[in-house]
Amino acid sequence: MCTVSKELAALRRPGLLVDAAAHGAMQYERRRDLRRMLRAAIPATPRAALxxxxxxxxALERRRQxxxxxxxxxxxxxxxxxxxxEARAFRQA
Known part of the structure; x- marks a missing residue:
């Protein structure tokens, strides 16, 4: 298993965060949203984005905790x- 996959598998976050993100992921459009979220150019692949x-x-999780x-x-x-x-796209690739 690659490092990105291991890191994704190890993520444990509160249900409220996960539920909100899962709802938002249904509306996610890579070209529209990723540049705003990363505040940089859009990476070429889902792996690079991850x-x-x-x-x-x-870092956000550390701040939350x-x-x-x-x-x-x-x-x-x-x-x-x-x-x-991006994890969904990564797994499908």
Whole structure:
């Protein structure tokens, strides 16, 4: 199993975050959403996108767990939406 797959399999997040992200993933459009979420150019492949999204999500999770004042629930959901959708595309490839 590759590193990206292992990291995805190890993710454990609160149900509210996962439910919100799963709902948002149904509306996800890679070209429209990924640039805004990554705040950079769109990666060529789902794997490349996941390699950028996983550390962003991990940082957000650390902020959530420590009640950091800079934590944004909306941003966390956005990143999880992209992560779920890109993971789905990664598995299908």
């Amino acid at each position: 390699e950028k999204l996983i550390p962003i999500e991990a 420590t009640a950091d004042k800079t934590y944004s629930f909306a941003r966390h959901v956005d990143i999880l939406v992209a992560l779920l959708a």
